[in-house]
Amino acid sequence: MPAPVIAVxxxxxxLRRDLVEYLRDCGFDAVGAKNGRELGDLLATRTVRVVLLDVNLPGDDGFAxxxxxxxxxAIGVIMVTARSSTIDRVVGLEIGADAYLVKPVEMREVEAQVKSLLRRLDGIPAAAPAAADSAPADEPRWTLDATEWTLTSPGGVTMSLTSTEMKLMSLLAELARQPATRDQISMAVHSRRWNPEDRSIDTVVGRLRHKMESxxxxxxxxxxxxxxxxxxxxTVRVV
Known part of the structure; x- marks a missing residue:
């Protein structure tokens, strides 16, 4: 039976090299990736069973x-990060991480968590490599005009956007139907990390949603x- 594939x-x-080498010494087929794009390439070509995921990554962060x-x-997720606050732990676990380890982490603890998670996943058939997500050619598309700051529905209804709404929609369009975390939205809209006590993101989204519904x-x-x-x-097409 081939060794389980572990993506770091x-x-x-x-640290990526050390984790990959240690896990290989433990008998796993460990492979490294430095960002979400490289992880996507791995998922498209390998049957990954467990992902060790840092939070502070370039581009999409670990929460996204x-x-x-x-x-x-069928893929287990273990967060391995320096972000040790209770809020970060709760967010990571609520999003769907199976375990949350704080750096500096003991390699033996990583090994134990991977083995424990693999036992829990044992009854779930491994997923085939995931094909790249693409919308069908005939799927109705929204249009986001980056020059005019407008959003147009597939039915031809055009809405003018504020600067803040344009930043929000640009992020959501870039993520291509994948969820944006409040931290990502805060960085895109306000150029600062998200504070759980700050409700401004919900206000921005609520106003845009009301504008669209009207x-x-x-x-x-x-x-x-x-x-x-x-x-x-x-699906959103940016022009």
Missing amino acids: VEDEPL LAARLRDHP ALGDSTPLKSVHGVGYVFSA
Whole structure:
């Protein structure tokens, strides 16, 4: 039987190398990735069983990646991060991480968590490599105009956006129907990390949703994702 594939997503080269080498010595087929894009490449070509995931990554952070991985119940997620606050732990576990380890971490603890998680996953068939997500050619698309700051529905209804709303929609369009964490939204909209006591993100989203519902006379693809943030569930073309 082939060794389980363990993906180590860590942007610090030395730590990534040490984790990969240690896990290989433990008999696993460990492979490294420095960001979400490289993890996506791995998922498209390998049958990954467990992902070790840092939080502070370039591009999509570990919370956003963990939320996406919940679409693959056969893949276990272990957060390995320096972010040790209770809030970060709660967010990580609510998003769907199976375990949350704080750096500096003992390699033996990592090994024990991986083995424990693999035992729990034993009854779940391994998922085939995931194909790249792409919308069908005939799927209705929204259009986001980065010059005019407008959002147009598939039915041709055009809405003018404020600067803040444009930043929000640009992020959601870039994530292509994947949820954005409140931390990602706060960085995109306010250029600062998210403070759980700050409700400004919910206010921005609420105003945009109300604007869209008033213009369309119907519900919108702008949805909340419990414990994560928000997602635009339709395809958006940026022009």
